[in-house]
Amino acid sequence: MTVVAFDLDGTLSNPSKGITASINYALEKVGAPRKEPADLNQYIGPPLNEIFSEILNTRNAVIIEEAISYYRERYVSIGYMENVLYEDIQEVLEVLIVRGIRLYVATSKRTDIAKSIIKYFDLQRYFVQVLGCDVQQQKHDLLKKIINLNDGHTLLMIGDRSYDMNAGRKVSAKCIGVLWGYGSSVELKKAGADVLVRNTSEMLDYIKTVHNFGVADL
Template sequence: MVSCYSDQKYTNIVHNKNMNTVIFDLDGTISDPAEGITRCINHALAELGHPTYPESDLLKYIGPHLNITFSELAGLKSKADLARAIELYRERYIPIGYKENRLYDGIVDILDELVDTGSLLCIATTKRQDIAASVLKYFGISHYFTQIHGCDLDRSKADLLRDVISDSILGKRPMVMIGDRDTDFLAATEVGMSSIAVQWGYGRSEEYELASDMVKSPVDLPEAIVRNAQQVNAPDIATRRR
């Protein structure tokens, strides 16, 4: 977990328990990474001697863990084979692919509004944490986020949400998860958190139905956050882990 609590922007609001903790997914929620992710998937497949795919066939893999991607596309099952595929994916993604990416229109204005009105923002992504931090730095938006939670193959998105809930500052506020895929909404449900589906990402309509609420545009997010943010108790999390 990367923390930015020391950032001067938050010194006057970090202890305000009356505002919300807003947890954002990254890919398909804050930015559109389709070009980079699909090219890197095909790079790995080609290096492994497997057929490559048109970009449109790979969009459904934006969001889930990479082990799911390569298990389905290349039939890989062993940890060693999956690790090799992911290594080849990152061989292109880390120097090049993460920049083949664009922020969604209007998202920076909303991040600015949320922070200015006292919300604390976090990232929870299935990307590796250092890679997620590089994406935010590339776009110049790292300063909006008090924490960045990323993971490799051994942790789920629900585990990341539990980390936020257990935080001594973030966990004291009403909170909500914002994302575009079923993995976001199912993780929120697992830990007793409400969620908001953004309809500009890569989820399907049946995935959006798993969320507590949904929005069509970034400008709709502030009101949806007010409607849905709620306190999640850490003792409940301990029970759900067992």
């Protein structure tokens, strides 16, 4: 049996509007200048502490946590709904579960926020579990949990950033880098992606080689 772990932001959905607006909200609250939304897209994917450490040019944990708190204040209330599901994603999920593939979400977001997004898109029925990075957790910890729940089965990690590929490599998962998100082909290759895919059809073709099933036209 094949098990697939999907990243969320930049892989299943495009969260640009909500994330960039929430970052700017946090920057204003801590007295830092706002940035152009397009300049903030590079921060979609990494953990929040890394994002604000870089933007604010500080390692002061108190300042970083204050910014994260303001970010979540806006994101939890409205930001998570400023989100668009990528084309054909729901159809892909349907194909995979019909073929007996177990699906998970593994994201750097908090679990409660990730579940809210999946519920917002009405995708709960496709996933065995939605896993987020809560206190002191990293993405590879989530993948270890998935492996433990599915002992002996092949795990695929699908994501758009180096963080996803690095997490997959740490647990010896096969890694698919998607190019419709926010990571470049250079970033994904450097992080050890087994394959890069430009669209959902190419993604299904690769999963087919691992799971050995015929892919229906979307």
